[in-house]
Amino acid sequence: xxxxxxxxxxxxxxxxxxxxxxxxxxxxxxxxxxxxxxxxxxxxxxxxxxxxxxxxxxxxxxxxxxxxxxxxxxxxxxxxxxxxxxxxxxxxxxxxxxxxxxxxxxxxxxxxxxxxxxxxxxxxxxxxxxxxxxxxxxxxxxxxxxxxxxxxxxxxxxxxxxxxxxxxxxxxxxxxxxxxxxxxxxxxxxxxxxxxxxxxxxxxxxxxxxxxxxxxxxxxxxxxxxxxxxxxxxxxxxxxxxxxxxxxxxxxxxxxxxxxxxxxxxxxxxxxxxxxxxxxxxxxxxxxxxxxxxxxxxxxxxxxxxxxxxxxxxxxxxxxxxxxxxxxxxxxxxxxxxxxxxxxxxxxxxxxxxxxxxxxxxxxxxxxxxxxxxxxxxxxxxxxxxxxxxxxxxxxxxxxxxxxxxxxxxxxxxxxxxxxxxxxxxxxxxxxxxxxxxxxxxxxxxxxxxxxxxxxxxxxxxxxxxxxxxxxxxxxxxxxxxxxxxxxxxxxxxxxxxxxxxxxxxxxxxxxxxxxxxxxxxxxxxxxxxxxxxxxxxxxx
Amino acid sequence: xxxxxxxxxxxxxxxxxxxxxxxxxxxxxxxxxxxxxxxxxxxxxxxxxxxxxxxxxxxxxxxxxxxxxxxxxxxxxxxxxxxxxxxxxxxxxxxxxxxxxxxxxxxxxxxxxxxxxxxxxxxxxxxxxxxxxxxxxxxxxxxxxxxxxxxxxxxxxxxxxxxxxxxxxxxxxxxxxxxxxxxxxxxxxxxxxxxxxxxxxxxxxxxxxxxxxxxxxxxxxxxxxxxxxxxxxxxxxxxxxxxxxxxxxxxxxxxxxxxxxxxxxxxxxxxxxxxxxxxxxxxxxxxxxxxxxxxxxxxxxxxxxxxxxxxxxxxxxxxxxxxxxxx
Numbered sequence: 001x002x003x004x005x006x007x008x009x010x011x012x013x014x015x016x017x018x019x020x021x022x023x024x025x026x027x028x029x030x031x032x033x034x035x036x037x038x039x040x041x042x043x044x045x046x047x048x049x050x051x052x053x054x055x056x057x058x059x060x061x062x063x064x065x066x067x068x069x070x071x072x073x074x075x076x077x078x079x080x081x082x083x084x085x086x087x088x089x090x091x092x093x094x095x096x097x098x099x100x101x102x103x104x105x106x107x108x109x110x111x112x113x114x115x116x117x118x119x120x121x122x123x124x125x126x127x128x129x130x131x132x133x134x135x136x137x138x139x140x141x142x143x144x145x146x147x148x149x150x151x152x153x154x155x156x157x158x159x160x161x162x163x164x165x166x167x168x169x170x171x172x173x174x175x176x177x178x179x180x181x182x183x184x185x186x187x188x189x190x191x192x193x194x195x196x197x198x199x200x201x202x203x204x205x206x207x208x209x210x211x212x213x214x215x216x217x218x219x220x221x222x223x224x225x226x227x228x229x230x231x232x233x234x235x236x237x238x239x240x241x242x243x244x245x246x247x248x249x250x251x252x253x254x255x256x257x258x259x260x261x262x263x264x265x266x267x268x269x270x271x272x273x274x275x276x277x278x279x280x281x282x283x284x285x286x287x288x289x290x291x292x293x294x295x296x297x298x299x300x301x302x303x304x305x306x307x308x309x310x311x312x313x314x315x316x317x318x319x320x321x322x323x324x325x326x327x328x329x330x331x332x333x334x335x336x337x338x339x340x341x342x343x344x345x346x347x348x349x350x351x352x353x354x355x356x357x358x359x360x361x362x363x364x365x366x367x368x369x370x371x372x373x374x375x376x377x378x379x380x381x382x383x384x385x386x387x388x389x390x391x392x393x394x395x396x397x398x399x400x401x402x403x404x405x406x407x408x409x410x411x412x413x414x415x416x417x418x419x420x421x422x423x424x425x426x427x428x429x430x431x432x433x434x435x436x437x438x439x440x441x442x443x444x445x446x447x448x449x450x451x452x453x454x455x456x457x458x459x460x461x462x463x464x465x466x467x468x469x470x471x472x473x474x475x476x477x478x479x480x481x482x483x484x485x486x487x488x489x490x491x492x493x494x495x496x497x498x499x500x501x502x503x504x505x506x507x508x509x510x511x512x513x514x515x516x517x518x519x520x521x522x523x524x525x526x527x528x529x530x531x532x533x534x535x536x537x538x539x540x541x
Numbered sequence: 542x543x544x545x546x547x548x549x550x551x552x553x554x555x556x557x558x559x560x561x562x563x564x565x566x567x568x569x570x571x572x573x574x575x576x577x578x579x580x581x582x583x584x585x586x587x588x589x590x591x592x593x594x595x596x597x598x599x600x601x602x603x604x605x606x607x608x609x610x611x612x613x614x615x616x617x618x619x620x621x622x623x624x625x626x627x628x629x630x631x632x633x634x635x636x637x638x639x640x641x642x643x644x645x646x647x648x649x650x651x652x653x654x655x656x657x658x659x660x661x662x663x664x665x666x667x668x669x670x671x672x673x674x675x676x677x678x679x680x681x682x683x684x685x686x687x688x689x690x691x692x693x694x695x696x697x698x699x700x701x702x703x704x705x706x707x708x709x710x711x712x713x714x715x716x717x718x719x720x721x722x723x724x725x726x727x728x729x730x731x732x733x734x735x736x737x738x739x740x741x742x743x744x745x746x747x748x749x750x751x752x753x754x755x756x757x758x759x760x761x762x763x764x765x766x767x768x769x770x771x772x773x774x775x776x777x778x779x780x781x782x783x784x785x786x787x788x789x790x791x792x793x794x795x796x797x798x799x800x801x802x803x804x805x806x807x808x809x810x811x812x813x814x815x816x817x818x819x820x821x822x823x824x825x826x827x828x829x830x831x832x833x834x835x836x837x838x839x840x841x842x843x844x845x846x847x848x849x850x851x852x853x854x855x856x857x858x859x860x861x862x863x864x865x866x867x868x
Contacts, residue, residue, distance in 0.1 A: 058765055090768025097766070102759035106858060107781050116777075117767045152857040168767055 657748025
C-alpha cells in the first residue's frame with residue numbers, strides 16, 4: 001500500500017505560559033498525497049501557519065508538540081533527534097515563507113545562498129552546484145540567471161525574490177513543500193505569476209504542496225483539496241469546488257460569504273446625476289528627487305515622477321475607489337489630497353476652494369477632511385487611552401469642551417462605530433485589529449468631517465472582520481452623507497464599495513469611470529490585465 | 542565608492558576646520574599667551590615686542606589663517622611649561638598611548654565578540670547568566686575604581702605585576718616600545734585590562750542584543766528551513782548581519798579609548814599623551830591643550846572614515862547603482 005507523502009494525525013501543539021497553557025493546535029489530522037496541492041485556509045490565529053511550522057519542526061519557543069504524529073511517506077518524523085530533523089529540512093521538506101523581502105539574507109548574494117543550500121544537500125562540487133543553481137533559477141522564471149547569481153537580494157523586486165525563494169525550496173527536490181502565504185505580500189499581477197511558477201514546478205516533479213493562505217482566491221486557483229481551520233481545529237475538508245459552492249459547516253459558510261468578489265455587481269443606489277463635486281483633483285503631479293549616487297548626479301539629481309497629471313472629481317456623498325499595484329502612486333496621491341504632502345504641480349479643490357499647496361488648508365478645511373490609515377496597530381498611540389485618542393480632534397481652538405461633555409461626545413462616537421462606550425477607558429492593545437480600525441474611524445468622525453480618505457483601510461484585517469468594517473463604512477456614509485476616497489490594491493473591495501473608480505499605473509491615471517462599467521468593460525489594457533490576473537473565488541469551475 | 546569616500550573626506554575636512562577654530566580660540570583667548578610665556582615680571586616693552594613678533598596684533602582672521610598654516614606644517618607652538626616644541630613632545634608620548642589603546646581594543650573586541658556570541662546563542666546556560674551578571678560590574682564601575690582595585694589585588698597583595706609606569710622600553714628611533722621586554726609587557730597588563738573592561742562589556746552587550754535580534758529574523762528561520770547546519774547559520778549568516786551595527790559602535794569606542802585613556806594613564810602613571818594633557822591642564826599649558834584637542838579630533842575623524850568604508854564593504858545595500866538592475 002502506498003503511503004500519502006504527508007500524514008498528520010491528531011496533532012496537538014501547546015504554548016505554555018506562566019499562567020495558563022494556550023492550545024494552538026487541537027487534534028489536527030489530514031493527508032497530502034504525492035503531487036497533490038492542499039490548501040489550508042483560515043483567519044489569523046486559526047493555526048494554519050502553526051501546522052506548517054510543526055511539520056517542518058520550526059515552532060517558535062516555548063511552543064511544543066504535545067501529542068499526535070506527523071508521518072512523511074509513512075515514517076514518523078515527530079520526536080526525532082534534532083540532527084535528524086535538521087537533515088529533513090530542505091532535503092525532504094521545503095519551506096516557502098511569506099515575505100520574500102525578509103527571507104533572504106541581505107548580506108549574501110543570491111548565488112552564495114543557492115550554492116550553500118545545494119551543496120548542503122547534494123554531493124556536488126562548487127561549479128556543479130553553480131550550474132544547478134542557474135538551472136533552478138531559470139526554471140523559476142529568472143532570466144539571465146547566470147548574471148544574476150552575483151546580485152544581492154535588494155537588487156531584486158519582491159516577485160523576483162519570491163522566485164529565488166521557490167528555487168531555494170526545491171533545490172534538493174523535496175517530497176513536500178510547505179508554502180506559507182507565498183503570495184500574500186505581492187501585487188495581484190505578480191501573485192498570479194508566482195502561483196503559476198510554483199504550480200508548474202511541483203507538477204513537473206510530483207511534489208506534494210501544502211498551501212497555507214488566508215486568501216480563498218489563491219486556493220480556488222491552485223489547490224485540489226482544501227482544509228478549513230478555525231481556532232486550532234479543522235472545521236472542514238473537501239474538494240475546493242465543493243467547499244466554495246456547498247460549504248457544510250456554518251463557519252465555512254460565513255467565511256465564504258464574507259469574501260468580496262470582483263464578479264459581484266454593487267448593490268448601491270445609483271448616483272443621482274448632476275450632484276456637485278465635493279472634491280476636485282486637477283492635474284496633480286509629484287516629483288521625488290532620488291539620492292545622488294555619482295558625482296554627476298550630484299548636480300543633476302534624477303527625478304522620479306511618482307504622480308503624473310492625475311485628474312478626477314468626487315461627487316458629494318459618493319465613494320471614489322483608487323486602485324493600483326504597489327508603487328503606482330496611489331498612496332502619494334492620497335497624501336497630497338489629505339494635505340500631508342505638497343504637490344509639485346496641480347491642485348486639489350474642495351467646493352471650489354483650493355486646499356493643496358504651500359499654505360495648505362485652513363483650520364476649518366482641515367476639520368472637514370480626515371484620514372483612516374492602513375495599519376490599525378501603528379496608527380493609534382499605544383500609550384493613550386481610547387478617550388484621548390478619539391477626543392484629540394475635539395480639542396481644536398474653538399471647540400473647548402468640559403471633561404464631562406467630552407466623554408459624552410466620545411461615547412456618542414463610539415456608539416456610532418458600534419462599540420461600547422466603556423471602551424474609552426482602555427488602551428489600544430486591548431482591542432483586536434477590527435476594533436482598532438473602528439476606533440480609528442471614530443477618531444476620524446470626531447471632527448465631523450465631510451470627506452474621509454481611507455488608505456487601504458481593511459488590508460490588514462481578516463476577511464470576516466473586513467466585511468464588518470466595510471459594512472460599517474457604508475452605513476456611516478448613508479447616515480452622515482460622507483464622501484470617501486478609498487485607496488486599495490484589492491479590486492474586490494473597491495468594486496463592493498465604490499461608485500466610481502480610477503486605475504493608477506506608474507503614477508498615471510490610466511482609466512476612470514463608473515465602477516460597474518470599468519469592471520465589466522475595461523478599456524485600458526492595463527486594467528484588463530489587472531482584472532485577468534485576479535485570483536478570485538468566482539473563477540472556480 | 543569613490544564618490545562616497547570623497548563625500549566623507551569632505552565632511553571630515555569641515556569637522557577638522559571647525560575643531561581648528563575652537564582650538565585656535567582656546568589657544569588665543571584662554572588666558573594671555575604673552576603673560577604665560579614671559580611670566581609676570583616681564584616689562585611692558587618686552588611683552589609688546591613679543592606680541593608683535595607673535596603677530597597677536599594682526600586681525601583675528603589673519604591670525605587664524607596663520608594658525609591653520611602652522612598646524613599644517615606641524616608647528617603647534619612651544620609648550621609654556623617645558624619650553625619645547627609641542628609636536629615632538631606629543632610624538633614622544635604617542636607610542637605609549639597607542640600601544641596601550643591597541644592592546645585594550647584587541648582585548649575588548651575579542652572578548653566582547655566571543656562572550657557576546659556565546660551569551661546570545663546560549664542565553665539560558667549558567668555560563669551566560671554569570672557573564673551577564675558580571676558584565677553589570679564592568680558597565681557600572683568607574684574606570685579609576687577598577688584600576689585601583691586591580692592595583693590593590695595584583696600589585697600590592699600578590700606582587701605579580703607592577704603598579705605604575707611602562708617598565709623598560711626599547712627605543713627603535715622613531716618609536717619606543719614596551720612590547721619587547723618582559724617588564725614592559727608586565728606593565729602593560731593592568732592598564733590595558735582597566736581600559737578594556739568597560740569597552741568589553743559594552744561590546745559584549747551590544748553583540749548579544751544585536752545577535753538575538755538577528756536570530757529572530759525571517760532569513761534565519763528560512764536558513765533553518767533550507768536545512769543549513771547550525772554552525773553555518775550562526776557563524777556565517779547571523780554573525781555577519783550582527784557585525785553591521787557593531788562596527789559603528791566599536792569604531793567610536795576605539796576613538797574614545799585613545800582619547801580618554803587619560804584616567805587610566807593617570808591612575809597608572811602611564812607616560813602617554815593623556816597624562817601629558819592632564820599635566821598641561823594643571824599648568825595651563827595652552828599650546829599642548831589645543832594641540833591635544835586637534836589630535837583627538839583627528840583620531841575620531843580618521844576612525845569614522847574607516848568605519849564608513851568598512852560599513853560600505855560589509856553591507857552591499859549601500860553600493861552605488863544597485864537600484865538600476867532591480868527587476
